[in-house]
Amino acid sequence: MGAKTLVVLGNFSIGCITSYLAICGSENEEYDPETGCLIRLNRFAEYHNKLLQTTLNQVQDFHPNVNIIYADYYNAVMPIYRFPYEFGFTNGALKACCGGEGRYNYNSSAACGEASATVCDEPDTYVNWDGIHLTKAAYRIISKNLFSTPQFNSLCYTSTSGVGLLVSM
Template structure:
């Protein structure tokens, strides 16, 4: 367990209303597919399939009550239902984005023409070769951002054929790069490494994300959405493991100030680097999705959004002030589940409920007239782009 001194650090941003403009449109004005990279915030089943391929013990987060809002229950999603990427696909009129790894050995390339998801729960941005010398071991998967990009490159000939057709396919796709990087920090901080030591990873993580974006642009990407990190100081798991009388809490939200400052440090650096990429590629739309402030809206005003059981307590987990017990994971027989998940923001202490993801998605990607990201002159909360 982490000691209280290991959990340190972010200046709070106000929620900014910005205009999303000048999106590329094709044919009927919509993107023809979604291509996604990331971790558990976007994984729609890849970790579940990786576990099946390797015959390893099933992770609790792949078992009910995860995915309980779906007819077939556990879908490999780290929530009780849909994720942000699912709500985005619905708004674009596309099928829910399927995981790249499939039971049929990836013979699903026709489906992938409308979307393919390479995100893996537990994934880091940095490769194990970078993390392990720093004493950081990923206990879940080695499917780092580099591995996911390699999968994408390997799959292209089967999805779209020759290089010209694949450039067209990529150019017509909405590409999500992230959220990614959170686990590079989660593992060391939750295992007791001081935040001051973890901060040195931030430039490495951001540079890895930017390098991936540049590769995708080189392959023909025209529209990319790059999310920032969530306010981890509001996470029930962090509050349980890192909270102490020595920590400063935000009086309005009850979140850990220093941890949110750490997330903001990552987000600021990411936005700075994205601006540099935009300057080099003025013909490419690169949008920063402000997950941090979209989520902070909920943490500041939970009752406004129907979260009558508060924003900080987990729905599924164990005992304790935040319904989190590090020895009891959601998905295990000994875990408890709340009666009304839609009234909770936190699902399992790390991930959010479907209801919270719905609100965040709406705040990021919706207006009353908003039907798809490829509409012009639409507004959203915390989504900023290149002009």
């Protein structure tokens, strides 16, 4: 349909997402000793991303004049989960800033925005906002990790006015 450049986002490390930890976590689950994330769900995300990249390569073969870029969210976010304090996340990486009671401050019956939900005072010290979405601080670091790859640098340049990224087509 005329597109020349497509960016396809891979899956996050879903085993580190607060809502999944709260809902799927149990004594029978295997947790990564370094991050506290659910190993089974992260392996699933890695498998999904591997299949996605294979498929994107096949699509690229059919459309050699189109630039298809895989954005590796998984590996862009994992350093945050491995070393949250190095990125300023002093409240850790797995607990939600806005939510309900429980180990991860997530409760599906106390969704962020409802009267029963609690909200932290310093969102920039949390990776997770509401159990599903990450905080602006986390997305800021992820975007820096994504846009530091040579694939993106060759396609994007930063505006001198500071307005953001401009994509050349």
